[in-house]
Amino acid sequence: MKFSFVKSSLITLVTLLATNQFAMAQERVVALVDDHMIMESQVKRHMNRHSNHQKALEATIDDYLIQKAVKDSGVHIEYQQVNQVIENIIAQNGITYGQLLDALDYQGISFTDYAQKISDQMLMDQVRQVTIGKSVKVDPKDVQALAKQMLEKAKTKGSLKNATAKQYRISHILIKTNPILNDAQAKQKLMDLKAKINAGSITFEKAAEENSLDYISAADGGDLGWNFPDVYDPRFAKRIKSSKLGVISAPFQSKFGWHILKVTDTRQKDTTKEVYLQKAYRQLFEKQAREYSKDWVKALRKNARIEYISDK
DSSP states (O other): OHHHHHHHHHHHHHHHHHHHHHHHHHHEEEEETTTTTEHHHHHHHHTSSSSSHHHHHHHHHHHHHHHHHHHHOOOOOOOOHHHHHHHHHHHTTTTHHHHHHHHHHTTTHHHHHHHHHHHHHHHHHHHHHHHHHHHHHOOOOHHHHHHHHHHHHHHHTTTTOOOOOEEEEEEEEEEETTTTTTTHHHHHHHHHHHHHHEEEEEEEOHHHHHHSSSSHHHTTEEEEEOOOGGGHHHHHHHHHOOOOOOOOOEEEETTTEEEEEEEEEEEEEEEEEHHHHHHHHHHHHHHHHHHHHSHHHHHHHHTHHHHHHHOO
């Protein structure tokens, strides 16, 4: 009897070990997604919803990419946002809050689950938009080609309207703060330089050469050449637009340091080509964005490194 029990136990143990060994043999890495391992057991869980192994594998990869995108996005949906959506639904359907609860109860859905589904959908929508924005990559050559095509078409139709914008020629002097020169001292130094220039004891060009810490323009007497204001730091651009021709500005601060500047000349520049380049870029960007929005998982896949592991 004792021998029979031992024999039975050994058979059971051998069977269990064999089963475990079989399971281990079946478990393997079938794909790598950005170095993350996709396991055969994960794929098998999708087999009920998909007709073959490859489709199940692709679905497993898609699920991982979506979960990763949600986690990486840092997007968080607040309760107030969900509540606002629910209020909009109630208003659009012309029902009361109580009628909404009755409708949910009739369908066997709790209000908590309903609100969670809305929150999840809002989360996915926001993550989708972020993903699409990162995935759209417009080739500059395509922009140039389309802009040229659009420009020629406008000329042929006689609908071309030339665009112009004001350009400024600027000179400036830059002083940066350091451990022994604070903001107040930098500002005062520029005020002293401005006073000397206005008094005629030194030229703007000479003052820039000797004092400006923008070494490239300093070599040209502070001259920055011709440019549109918007290419500069916003505070620098604002000062350009508010300055009178030939008048040295008061000291002001940008992200680069403290400045005084002088507008030495202005002109109207034909920007027709730039306008059509912007139109072409926007058109190509929006086209790609529409394509990705149809299946945003494609956008996730485009940014992922996927490697399939063969069992052969």
